[in-house]
Amino acid sequence: MCSVLTRIRPIHRAVALSLRLGANTEGSSYAATQSRRLSPGKNSVVDLQRNARFYCSRMAKTEGLLFRQLFEVESSTYTYLLADTNTREAIIIDPVLETIDRDLSLIEELGLKLILAVNTHCHADHITSSGLMKKRIAGLKSAISKFSGASADILLSEGDKIRFGKHYLTVRETPGHTDGCTTFVSADESMAFTGDALLIRGCGRTDFQQGSPERLYKSIHEVIFQLPEDCLLYPAHDYKGQTVTTVGEERKHNPRLTKKLEEFVKIMDNLNLPKPKKIDIAVPANLLCGLQD
Numbered sequence: 001m002c003s004v005l006t007r008i009r010p011i012h013r014a015v016a017l018s019l020r021l022g023a024n025t026e027g028s029s030y031a032a033t034q035s036r037r038l039s040p041g042k043n044s045v046v047d048l049q050r051n052a053r054f055y056c057s058r059m060a061k062t063e064g065l066l067f068r069q070l071f072e073v074e075s076s077t078y079t080y081l082l083a084d085t086n087t088r089e090a091i092i093i094d095p096v097l098e099t100i101d102r103d104l105s106l107i108e109e110l111g112l113k114l115i116l117a118v119n120t121h122c123h124a125d126h127i128t129s130s131g132l133m134k135k136r137i138a139g140l141k142s143a144i145s146k147f148s149g150a151s152a153d154i155l156l157s158e159g160d161k162i163r164f165g166k167h168y169l170t171v172r173e174t175p176g177h178t179d180g181c182t183t184f185v186s187a188d189e190s191m192a193f194t195g196d197a198l199l200i201r202g203c204g205r206t207d208f209q210q211g212s213p214e215r216l217y218k219s220i221h222e223v224i225f226q227l228p229e230d231c232l233l234y235p236a237h238d239y240k241g242q243t244v245t246t247v248g249e250e251r252k253h254n255p256r257l258t259k260k261l262e263e264f265v266k267i268m269d270n271l272n273l274p275k276p277k278k279i280d281i282a283v284p285a286n287l288l289c290g291l292q293d
């Protein structure tokens with residue numbers, strides 16, 4: 001098994017709590033002060049934008065963690081680069097084929113050693129660059145859920161740890177948009193990468209690729225919404241220019257997930273969204289880790 005990945009038992013609550021207290025005490029009181037300073041009004045768009053900027057800058061303060069949120073315009077996909085500032089080991093989440101040169105240049109400029117390209121699920125709207133990255137970076141491994149049906153060096157399961165330097169993300173299975181959807185949660189539960197399970201004030205569609213609104217509702221309520229209120233949530237897409245949200249915000253304001261299950265199912269069954277333009281090329285390519293040959 002690759003050294004970046006270890007399996008753990010379900011998170012030990014006491015350890016998780018002590019990690020959270022240790023890492024977030026300062027952040028929380030600072031957050032409260034900032035929130036009062038930045039958000040005198042109630043939930044205006046300007047307030048939300050200011051808070052989003054604050055959340056991003058708070059992230060950058062996490063000890064020894066380098067964090068970048070990158071955007072691919074055509075598919076409105078967020079790619080995330082995380083690295084240990086001491087060892088320089090890095091992982092990339094949901095990299096997109098069209099932006100491979102930008103991403104690899106950044107990795108080189110920052111002096112990082114990319115060890116893992118991981119996808120939150122088998123995407124239907126764009127081709128992952130993880131396959132091509134493997135060809136361009138010696139030793140790079142790819143990873144995706146064992147339930148995705150896709151091939152990769154590492155097939156992820158619930159509770160696996162994705163390690164880079166002293167940091168790690170825990171794999172949580174959050175199916176519903178697809179069978180193999182995963183959310184990656186930081187060790188101190190201060191941030192999570194939700195893929196297409198939870199989007200900002202929305203969620204992944206459930207009308208193709210094993211989609212199930214019932215499973216998605218359960219995944220979000222029983223996994224993502226159980227994270228701390230101030231846990232920052234970073235989705236795989238946003239179509240309105242938003243960058244980050246929190247568990248507390250989504251529990252309170254998500255127009256789909258605040259509904260009872262029955263109503264949620266009705267909403268999801270009536271979205272009537274057009275199929276993603278690239279679905280017929282993206283899914284077969286992504287099942288092969290982004291490599292066609």
Ligand SMILES: N[C@@H](CCC(=O)N[C@@H](CSS)C(=O)NCC(=O)O)C(=O)O
Pocket residue numbers: 075123124125196202203204205206237273274275276277278
């Ligand atoms: N127009 C885009 C596809 C937009 C879309 O369907 N997004 C998906 C995630 S990518 S499969 C989704 O789940 N959207 C939920 C929503 O409520 O918008 C394209 O053609 O690529």
